[in-house]
Amino acid sequence: MTELAAIPDTCSDCPIRHRAVCAKCESDELEHLETIKYYKSFEAGQTVVWSGDEMAFVASVVTGIATLSQTMEDGRTQMVGLLLPSDFLGRPGRPLASYDVTATTDLVMCCFRRKPFEEMMVATPHIGQRLLEMTLDELDAAREWMLLLGRKTAREKIASLLSIIMRRDASLMLSDGQGPLTFDLPLTREAMADYLGLTLETVSRQISALRRDGVIVLEGKRRIIVPDFDRLLEETGDDADGGVPV
Amino acid sequence: MTELAAIPDTCSDCPIRHRAVCAKCESDELEHLETIKYYKSFEAGQTVVWSGDEMAFVASVVTGIATLSQTMEDGRTQMVGLLLPSDFLGRPGRPLASYDVTATTDLVMCCFRRKPFEEMMVATPHIGQRLLEMTLDELDAAREWMLLLGRKTAREKIASLLSIIMRRDASLMLSDGQGPLTFDLPLTREAMADYLGLTLETVSRQISALRRDGVIVLEGKRRIIVPDFDRLLEETGDDADGGVPV
DNA sequence: CGGGGGGTTGATCTCCTTCAATCAACGTGG
DNA sequence: CCACGTTGATTGAAGGAGATCAACCCCCCG
Numbered sequence: 136m137t138e139l140a141a142i143p144d145t146c147s148d149c150p151i152r153h154r155a156v157c158a159k160c161e162s163d164e165l166e167h168l169e170t171i172k173y174y175k176s177f178e179a180g181q182t183v184v185w186s187g188d189e190m191a192f193v194a195s196v197v198t199g200i201a202t203l204s205q206t207m208e209d210g211r212t213q214m215v216g217l218l219l220p221s222d223f224l225g226r227p228g229r230p231l232a233s234y235d236v237t238a239t240t241d242l243v244m245c246c247f248r249r250k251p252f253e254e255m256m257v258a259t260p261h262i263g264q265r266l267l268e269m270t271l272d273e274l275d276a277a278r279e280w281m282l283l284l285g286r287k288t289a290r291e292k293i294a295s296l297l298s299i300i301m302r303r304d305a306s307l308m309l310s311d312g313q314g315p316l317t318f319d320l321p322l323t324r325e326a327m328a329d330y331l332g333l334t335l336e337t338v339s340r341q342i343s344a345l346r347r348d349g350v351i352v353l354e355g356k357r358r359i360i361v362p363d364f365d366r367l368l369e370e371t372g373d374d375a376d377g378g379v380p381v
Numbered sequence: 382m383t384e385l386a387a388i389p390d391t392c393s394d395c396p397i398r399h400r401a402v403c404a405k406c407e408s409d410e411l412e413h414l415e416t417i418k419y420y421k422s423f424e425a426g427q428t429v430v431w432s433g434d435e436m437a438f439v440a441s442v443v444t445g446i447a448t449l450s451q452t453m454e455d456g457r458t459q460m461v462g463l464l465l466p467s468d469f470l471g472r473p474g475r476p477l478a479s480y481d482v483t484a485t486t487d488l489v490m491c492c493f494r495r496k497p498f499e500e501m502m503v504a505t506p507h508i509g510q511r512l513l514e515m516t517l518d519e520l521d522a523a524r525e526w527m528l529l530l531g532r533k534t535a536r537e538k539i540a541s542l543l544s545i546i547m548r549r550d551a552s553l554m555l556s557d558g559q560g561p562l563t564f565d566l567p568l569t570r571e572a573m574a575d576y577l578g579l580t581l582e583t584v585s586r587q588i589s590a591l592r593r594d595g596v597i598v599l600e601g602k603r604r605i606i607v608p609d610f611d612r613l614l615e616e617t618g619d620d621a622d623g624g625v626p627v
Numbered sequence: 628c629g630g631g632g633g634g635t636t637g638a639t640c641t642c643c644t645t646c647a648a649t650c651a652a653c654g655t656g657g
Numbered sequence: 658c659c660a661c662g663t664t665g666a667t668t669g670a671a672g673g674a675g676a677t678c679a680a681c682c683c684c685c686c687g
Contacts, residue, residue: 207528234524277523278449323634337674340636373453579643602651
C-alpha cells in the first residue's frame with residue numbers, strides 16, 4: 136500500500152537541488168556526486184538507523200519527514216531534531232550514528248557513500264561551505280528549542296510547535312496565500328510529546344484547550360485550521376509582534 | 382582590582398592555538414590572521430554584546446568563560462551555550478548578534494575583524510573546515526542539552542552540569558590525576574538555573590540535597606569536592622557505565 | 628466481531644515554582 | 658568602626674502545572 140514518492144531521475148530534476156548540501160555545486164561537481172549517490176526509501180514508522188549503528192552513508196532528505204531522538208536507559212526519550220526535505224543526515228568523519236532516526240512519514244533519502252563523500256568534501260569546498268551554513272542554521276534551531284524546552288509552558292510549547300510547522304509549510308508553499316490557514320500534523324501526539332518534553336496526555340489536553348479557546352479548529356485528529364495566525368503567535372510567548380496591526 | 386589574564390604575544394604562544402578556529406592554519410595563514418586580529422578583555426559580569434547588536438567582529442575565547450542566552454519579553458531567560466577557551470563567537474555572514482553574550486569570569490577574546498575574516502574564509506579552506514567541526518560539536522552539545530532540559534529531573538540536571546564542568550576541567554588538565562576531585566563552579570546559582578531551566582531556589586535545594594546525600598562536599602559556596610565520580614555519574618541519569626567495575 | 632493503535636478525558640499525586648524570610652560576606656559612607 | 662545596603666545563597670511554606678494512572682472512545686482492519 137505504500138505509494139512511495141517519485142524519485143528524481145537526475146540532480147537537475149531534484150526538488151531539493153537548491154537547498155541541500157549540493158546547493159552550491161556546479162554541474163561537473165553534480166556529475167561526480169551522481170556517481171556516489173543512491174536513493175533509499177522508507178515507510179512511515181520505519182527506523183532509518185539506530186543510535187550507535189555504523190552508517191555507510193550520509194544523506195539528504197528528498198521528501199518526507201524523519202526525526203532524530205535520544206533515549207535514556209529507563210525509556211525517557213527526547214526528540215532533538217526534525218529532518219525535513221533538504222536537511223542533511225550524518226556527520227562526515229563520524230561513522231557511528233549519534234541518534235535514533237525514524238521516518239514519521241514515507242521518506243525518500245538521497246544517500247552518498249561515506250568515504251567518497253568525505254574525499255569529495257576535501258576536494259570541493261562548495262560542499263563543506265554549504266554544510267557549514269546548514270549546520271549553523273541547525274544550531275540556531277536547536278538553541279531556539281532549548282528556550283522552548285527550558286522555559287515555556289505546555290500551552291506555549293504547543294502553540295510554538297504549530298506555528299513552526301505552519302511556517303515550514305508556508306516556505307514550501309504547501310498552503311495558499313491568505314484566509315484561514317489549514318495544515319496536517321505530520322506527527323502523532325506521542326511524537327509531539329517527545330519533541331516538546333511533555334507527556335502525550337498533556338499534549339492532548341493543551342490541544343483541546345486551544346480548541347476550546349478558539350485559537351485553532353480541529354478537522355479530525357490531524358487536520359488543523361488556524362482562523363487567526365496572529366492569535367496563535369500570541370500564544371507562543373515569543374515577541375513576534377512585527378508591526379502595528381492597523 | 383581586575384588582574385586581567387596575560388595576553389599572548391603571538392599566535393605561537395597562544396594557549397588555544399591548537400583547538401580554536403585557527404587550529405589547522407599553517408604559519409603563513411597565521412601571519413595573515415595576525416594582521417586582522419586584536420585582543421579584547423572583559424571583566425566578570427560585563428556584557429560582551431546584546432542580542433540584535435551589530436558585531437564588527439567574530440572571536441575566539443582565549444581565557445575565561447562567557448554565556449550565550451536568550452530572553453523572552455516577560456523576563457524568562459534560558460542559557461543556550463557556554464563559551465569556554467577556544468570556543469568561537471559569532472556567525473560569519475551574519476552581522477547581528479543572535480544572543481546576549483555575557484562574561485561570567487574575567488574574559489580575554491581574540492577578535493577578528495568581520496569583513497577580512499569572511500574573505501579569508503573563502504580563500505583558506507582550513508578555517509571553514511575547522512569551523513564546521515566546531516559547529517558540529519556545538520550542535521551535539523546543544524542536543525545533549527535538549528535531552529537534559531526536556532526530560533531530566535532537577536537532581537539529574539544538577540549532577541549533569543557538575544559532571545560536565547568536571548569533564549571540561551579535566552580536559553584542560555586543571556585537575557591532578559586521581560583522588561577526590563575538586564573544582565570551582567564558574568557560575569552563580571542564578572546562572573546555573575538559567576542554564577538548567579530551573580529556578581535558583583531549586584538549584585540551591587538540589588545542591589544541598591546532593592551534599593546531604595554525600596555525593597558532593599561543599600567548601601564555601603563555590604568550591605565542590607567529589608569523593609566518588611562514578612557516584613556522581615549515577616545521579617546524572619546517563620547510561621555512562623562504560624565497563625564492568627571489577 | 629475482536630483487537631489494536633491513536634486519541635481524549637478524569638482523578639490524583641508530586642515535583643518544582645512562587646513568595647518570603649533569613650543569613651553570610653562584603654563594601655561604603657557617615 | 659559600625660550601621661546600612663547590596664549581592665549571593667539557603668531554607669521554609671504554600672500552590673500549581675504537569676505527570677501518572679486509568680478508563681474510555683473512535684476508527685480502521687483482519
